[in-house]
Amino acid sequence: MDKLKNTVIIGKRLRGFILSLALVFFVLSYALPCFAKELNFEAIVNSNKVSLGSSLQLSLNFGNVQNMPAPELPAIDGFQSRYLGPSTMMSIVNGKVSGSITHNYVLLPTKTGIFKLGPFKFEHNGDQYTSNQLSVEVLQGQVQSPAQTSSPSEPGINDLNERVFITMQAKKNKAYLNEDIPLTVKLYVNRLGIRDIQYPEFDHEGFSAGAFDKPSQYQETRNGVNFDVIEFNTSIFGLRPGEFKLGPAHLKCSLIVQKQARRRPPSAFDNSFDTGIFDDFFGRYETYPLDLKSDDLTFNILPLPEENKPLNFSGALGNFDLEVTVSPLEVKLGDPVSLKMAVSGEGNFSTVSVPRLKSENGFKVYEPQIKQEAGKKLFEQIIMPMSMDIKEIPGISFDFFDIQTGQYKTITRGPFPITILKPEKEEETKVVENKQVAPAAAVNEEKLGRDIIYIKDNLGRLKKGNDYLYKNKIFLLFQGIPFLFYLIIFMIYAKKKRLETDVKYARGLLAPRKARIGIRQAKKYLDKTETGKFYDTLFTTIQEYLGDKFHLSSKGITISVIDEHLHKEGVPEEVLTRLRDIFRECDMVRYASSQLTRENMRDSLRKLEEVIDYFQRRKA
């Protein structure tokens, strides 16, 4: 009966389990397809109409998907695009789960007109997705940027590239080697908000280019259109003769664009209130990075003519003038004279080197100090008259190539008359000491040549390579000897100290030595058969030995002491018996005048030796 009941219960449970499985299968089969293949790919824009200078948001929405990489947008006619980022959404409606991912892009119109966006095609995991097509109209309109709010109406410009662009201009495209060529890069902006403007950059292979000066700002009318202009100026010069391309110049900046408002029903307030402040506050404007590019320039760099080239020509190009002042004109021998030379004019000042004295004979000439100013290069040179015969400072000349006439020119100034006074001895010393004021110390300085000192004619101390003492085994072993020596000395010292201070140790150490002397003495008496003296010696020896050995009073050593003390020490009975025998025999002779035979004496001595030997071994 129970068995039947159990079978019914198991059957019921099994049925419940199957029903649960069926329910789960049903729910999954209902819910899963929304994550599976039914993909929606839709392109949406937040507005179908946009004004030039405003931006537009394009959203590519992938429905029924949780993970999808951002598609790369193709070039769209009339727009520049920039990826903003993804947004995901998941919703459950009536138990139906749906997920979607949207990739957002900013579209910046570059010209007016009606443009088609899409259809966008995208392939992922072997599946091809195609979106719908959109139509967007770009209108000519005003940008309500903070800087441009009240700009007057202008003739229509339908292209963004015509409203913000850069130009690069050079003063000439034919120049001599090292000739300064002024270069200007201009940024033109028409009724647009621009910020984060960076300095222009350009390729300048074959040229040396200086840094841009601080830019200037002004307004310019170009083809009847008013532009705000930012002008960057620099100069370049050719490094090699030939035809070279310069640029194009690139300028990076950010365009302030108005976000296209989402479609909303017109409000009664729209025309009544200017909502710009609120829009700006809540971020209605956004920046869009721009990389503006100019056209490139071609230059023809000419070599300098070899004809009539001055011997000391150092490459100066331009149209220059030279001014020289000499001070003081009356100096003592060895005192410094300052030559101030100013080369002024137009041209490449980096090629201008110090004007030279026609003759340096009789002068010590120091390196000049150079200072560059706008349109002028200053040289201050210290020279020192070294002879009383000097009457003038020779002429100073400067060679340059005049780019206007295409000829070499030499400007000469001087000679400058000068009076040399004889120095007093004390003053000479002063000059030597005051080296920093004027480097006049080396009046008689000898110019020394310099070279390496000659080779050695002997080998010197020849040794094996890498054979150093710190690696030498004998040397290292030798280092152990002093330490061992110290250890031995210390042990001897410690033993000596102990003998002096530790009586027990000293007595124990001396006991066998004293016993040996006593035994030797006893042997002598044995040979002479002097029984009394023999046993006296025997008694004293054993008494002193035991006294020293166990740190007891020697005189107090008796049989009872032996029994009491040595028993505790664990001395075997056999040894104790022998000791008792020795003491008894000694007492018999010493107090009872017993006559013991020579054989007895030898026996007693043997016993003594055995006992002492036992104690010595026991210690070991």
Add this chain to the structure above:
Amino acid sequence: MKKINLIFFAAVFIALVSLRGALAQGTASTPGALFYQANIYYQEGKYDAAIHSYEKLLGQGLESGNLYYNLGNSYFKKGELGLAVLNYERAGILIPNDSDLRSNYDYAMQRLNLEPKFIGNYFEKAAHSLFQALTVDFLAILLSVIYIVLIISLILNLFISPIRRFFGWIICILASLFIIFAFGLERKISYINKTAIVISKEADVKFEPLENATTYFKLSEGSKVKVVEKAQNWYKIRRFDNKFGWVIKDALKKIK
């Protein structure tokens, strides 16, 4: 009897021939002969031959300060200033107080537009300047002498009681001297074993020991670096300003 005579003469002949051969060989390869031969080459301006002879002598496992000095001069005259600096550095280990050597080293550095810069921290720099004029062997002997004096002081302290009053001071001074000189010796050995000189005209120091790795900085000929690690054909080096990088082995030569 005739047979014995024949054998005797044959033996004498063989011995004489061998002796002549040995003598001839000896004159050609004795260190002194090689050195003087190299010096003659140098005097004649045959710097390659001089370098070859000096190197041959070094190849026999022998070295001397003068030998490295002359080899440095030969490389200098040949225009290989990196190798000249390397050999002057090697000579400096053995004859640090040689004024000719110092002058030539300074001039070579001047020609390379380099300034002698030390690689290491303050203490290492102090130890280097303090013991620069001492050789490794001299430092080892000095250290040994201090150690023996220390032992003698310990022994005297046991037996001579007046010494005990100053024993603490004596031990402190001797122990300090021992530590300072031991540090100096250790630094000197480390300097010898880890220092290398750039022998190529320019060496790229890279971030990784790979041919196509990014170049971190460049080293010019004659620059001194400290080798801190090795990996196949690369040395990891440290520059005077504590910048680390990898250089191909062929661009450098270690002092030892």
